[in-house]
Amino acid sequence: MQKKYVLVGTGGRAEFFYGALVRDFKETSRLVAFCDINQTRMNYANQLLEEKYHHAKINTYLANEFDQMIAKEKPDIVIVTTVDRTHHKYIIRALELGCDVITEKPMTTDAEKTQAIIDAINRTGNQVRVTFNYRYAPHNTKIRELIRDGVIGEVYSVNFEWALDTQHGADYFRRWHRNKANSGGLLVHKSTHHFDLVNFWLDTSPDTVYATGGLRFYGRENAEARGETKFYQRAHGSKQAETDPFAIQLADNPHLKAMYLDAEKEDGYQRDQSVFGDGINIEDTLGVMVTYKNKAILTYSLNAYLPWEGFIVSFNGSKGRIEVQVREHSYINSGGSKSDEGKLAEKSVRVLPMFGEPYEVEIVEGEGGHGGGDPLLLQDLFGLPEEDEFNRAASHIDGATSILTGIAGNLSLQTGQPVKVDHLIDFNKVK
Numbered sequence: 228m229q230k231k232y233v234l235v236g237t238g239g240r241a242e243f244f245y246g247a248l249v250r251d252f253k254e255t256s257r258l259v260a261f262c263d264i265n266q267t268r269m270n271y272a273n274q275l276l277e278e279k280y281h282h283a284k285i286n287t288y289l290a291n292e293f294d295q296m297i298a299k300e301k302p303d304i305v306i307v308t309t310v311d312r313t314h315h316k317y318i319i320r321a322l323e324l325g326c327d328v329i330t331e332k333p334m335t336t337d338a339e340k341t342q343a344i345i346d347a348i349n350r351t352g353n354q355v356r357v358t359f360n361y362r363y364a365p366h367n368t369k370i371r372e373l374i375r376d377g378v379i380g381e382v383y384s385v386n387f388e389w390a391l392d393t394q395h396g397a398d399y400f401r402r403w404h405r406n407k408a409n410s411g412g413l414l415v416h417k418s419t420h421h422f423d424l425v426n427f428w429l430d431t432s433p434d435t436v437y438a439t440g441g442l443r444f445y446g447r448e449n450a451e452a453r454g455e456t457k458f459y460q461r462a463h464g465s466k467q468a469e470t471d472p473f474a475i476q477l478a479d480n481p482h483l484k485a486m487y488l489d490a491e492k493e494d495g496y497q498r499d500q501s502v503f504g505d506g507i508n509i510e511d512t513l514g515v516m517v518t519y520k521n522k523a524i525l526t527y528s529l530n531a532y533l534p535w536e537g538f539i540v541s542f543n544g545s546k547g548r549i550e551v552q553v554r555e556h557s558y559i560n561s562g563g564s565k566s567d568e569g570k571l572a573e574k575s576v577r578v579l580p581m582f583g584e585p586y587e588v589e590i591v592e593g594e595g596g597h598g599g600g601d602p603l604l605l606q607d608l609f610g611l612p613e614e615d616e617f618n619r620a621a622s623h624i625d626g627a628t629s630i631l632t633g634i635a636g637n638l639s640l641q642t643g644q645p646v647k648v649d650h651l652i653d654f655n656k657v658k
């Protein structure tokens with residue numbers, strides 16, 4: 228039977244879902260409406276539906292008409308791809324109005340909103356899924372398999388370094404993410420992927436978190452300290468920005484122009500702010516230590532201004548070590564093809580037995596974004612149900628445990644103290 232979908236938040240990420248729904252999952256799914264605060268962006272999404280996907284336009288509703296949309300369109304599932312700060316609002320209302328929810332990561336941005344989502348799930352009995360595409364990347368699934376099968380015995384410690392580059396990493400500092408109230412900072416917005424991977428790989432959940440870090444590279448004060456004297460607020464129309472390698476020119480890219488520049492008149496949102504401007508209050512340099520319920524420890528770092536993008540992770544266990552290096556192609560959100568997002572440039576997964584020859588693990592990567600994980604995630608979300616020995620479909624509990632590491636990290640940044648994750652929300656209420 229076909230399921231009916233509506234989507235709220237028609238920005239850069241939305242097409243990943245609505246495009247797949249109307250192109251690849253016609254038998255199982257029907258997309259019936261868009262919702263957003265911005266009519267111009269919804270109209271552009273409808274234009275893409277017609278021109279790129281040869282699909283008829285669908286109804287559009289402004290954000291304050293969300294309830295009317297649910298009453299009229301009667302969807303089974305609401306897809307939430309709005310600004311992070313607003314996820315909980317749509318998740319909770321959709322559940323209350325009898326729908327299931329598929330939400331983009333991070334599920335939400337703080338402990339109070341996490342609790343409110345969990346309470347709504349318990350109250351309504353409806354479901355929330357979080358779209359952790361990285362779990363589905365074949366190399367990440369393979370790491371889970373190696374650890375699950377005891378190839379390096381019990382894992383005692385993990386070293387995990389995530390590198391964001393001067394294109395994609397910088398993009399968080401041009402957009403709404405630069406305000407912590409919108410995104411929870413990179414420890415929540417971005418690291419939710421990474422903390423979810425550790426939970427998934429080790430099949431455990433976080434116990435205690437200590438974090439340190441700050442804004443060291445981006446932001447006006449840092450640029451001034453490095454001797455910069457000329458500044459601009461946004462790239463569009465700025466002479467200054469023409470020579471700034473960190474600037475993005477919305478008018479030069481028809482997709483970015485239609486989605487953001489032409490839509491500004493409605494909500495004032497500027498997607499091309501200077502990364503060396505005022506008002507950035509998220510960190511770009513982060514170090515985190517986590518102790519897990521199974522006693523494993525994690526040392527993690529995230530830096531957002533590096534010459535390459537990807538990650539290096541090593542696992543130390545009772546029978547040996549696994550070393551992984553994955554380099555991704557650089558991209559900026561909505562700046563190119565969806566299938567280029569997180570596309571692999573190179574990867575290596577090496578097992579070093581405690582007493583034996585090290586060997587490279589063969590991994591067949593798939594086509595598509597995030598190392599071939601994106602098409603697999605879409606199949607799992609919208610295709611016919613299939614058994615998955617790795618249980619990659621992420622529930623609200625996975626959504627909560629991954630953000631709570633970052634939320635605890637944010638508290639630790641404020642207080643300088645380690646934070647117990649169990650103190651953040653009422654886990655007795657988590658079913």
Ligand SMILES: NC(=O)c1ccc[n+]([C@@H]2O[C@H](COP(=O)([O-])OP(=O)(O)OC[C@H]3O[C@@H](n4cnc5c(N)ncnc54)[C@H](O)[C@@H]3O)[C@@H](O)[C@H]2O)c1
Pocket residue numbers: 235236237238239240241262263264265268290308309310311313331332333358360403416560
């Ligand atoms: N898993 C991934 O790889 C991945 C990649 C990119 C983005 N994302 C997630 O997708 C979500 C959207 O990110 P994006 O890059 O598309 O951002 P975006 O800025 O391009 O789009 C956000 C959309 O939300 C709308 N919006 C803002 N406030 C709203 C409100 N109160 N009510 C309804 N709509 C509102 C905006 O008008 C805009 O259309 C974020 O949660 C982000 O974390 C995930």
